[in-house]
Amino acid sequence: AQTVTQSQPEMSVQEAETVTLSCTYDTSESDYYLFWYKQPPSRQMILVIRQEAYKQQNATENRFSVNFQKAAKSFSLKISDSQLGDAAMYFCAYRSEYGGSQGNLIFGKGTKLSVKP
Amino acid sequence: ETGVTQSPTHLIKTRGQQVTLRCSSQSGHNTVSWYQQALGQGPQFIFQYYREEENGRGNFPPRFSGLQFPNYSSELNVNALELDDSALYLCASSFGRGTEAFFGQGTRLTVV
Numbered sequence: 001a002q003t004v005t006q007s008q009p010e011m012s013v014q015e016a017e018t019v020t021l022s023c024t025y026d027t028s029e030s031d032y033y034l035f036w037y038k039q040p041p042s043r044q045m046i047l048v049i050r051q052e053a054y055k056q057q058n059a060t061e062n063r064f065s066v067n068f069q070k071a072a073k074s075f076s077l078k079i080s081d082s083q084l085g086d087a088a089m090y091f092c093a094y095r096s097e098y099g100g101s102q103g104n105l106i107f108g109k110g111t112k113l114s115v116k117p
Numbered sequence: 118e119t120g121v122t123q124s125p126t127h128l129i130k131t132r133g134q135q136v137t138l139r140c141s142s143q144s145g146h147n148t149v150s151w152y153q154q155a156l157g158q159g160p161q162f163i164f165q166y167y168r169e170e171e172n173g174r175g176n177f178p179p180r181f182s183g184l185q186f187p188n189y190s191s192e193l194n195v196n197a198l199e200l201d202d203s204a205l206y207l208c209a210s211s212f213g214r215g216t217e218a219f220f221g222q223g224t225r226l227t228v229v
Binding site for chain 2: 004029030042043045046047091095101103104105106107108110
């Protein structure tokens with residue numbers, strides 16, 4: 001079974017600075033997707049960025065980028081120029097592309113990010 | 118905001134009762150997944166419905182059941198509620214099983 005581990009329960013960053021959130025996962029599959037979701041106090045999960053396992057190039061979305069290390073099964077999120085609105089819970093998630101597991105997300109326990117003005 | 122809406126937003130039930138949670142999927146989406154998020158935890162997959170059929174289930178007992186309707190909206194039913202069922206229940210819709218999922222704002226269920 002696949003697992004996702006986020007080893008940082010809480011992180012803090014100064015406004016305008018850069019922060020990196022860590023995520024590791026375990027799988028025997030070769031084809032999958034990885035995601036970072038943001039969950040603000042409003043509770044709605046918002047997709048931040050996604051990475052397809054077969055793509056070697058790291059995904060980037062504006063101030064958000066990932067460092068995807070497939071062999072090490074590591075998937076970290078870097079937030080540049082942090083803003084107050086970035087404060088939220090961040091979840092790393094895995095999605096299989098095989099069989100009956102296709103489509104369901106496996107989440108880590110989350111990292112609570114605080115942004116200091 | 119996504120086009121996924123859930124109702125109600127909050128609910129309090131007594132142990133042993135039954136509850137029904139509702140999810141209206143985003144326009145054009147035919148797949149709905151349900152997740153349970155306990156306090157301080159990441160969401161856990163309950164089950165998924167694709168074109169009105171259950172299509173994958175997580176490690177949840179049979180008292181968790183669901184439906185998907187012809188308009189692709191969905192219900193989550195939980196029978197014989199237990200205190201541990203207290204959680205945020207999230208619904209996510211997508212077009213097809215392996216495409217991007219859009220989440221609703223969740224239903225906060227408290228069992229007393």
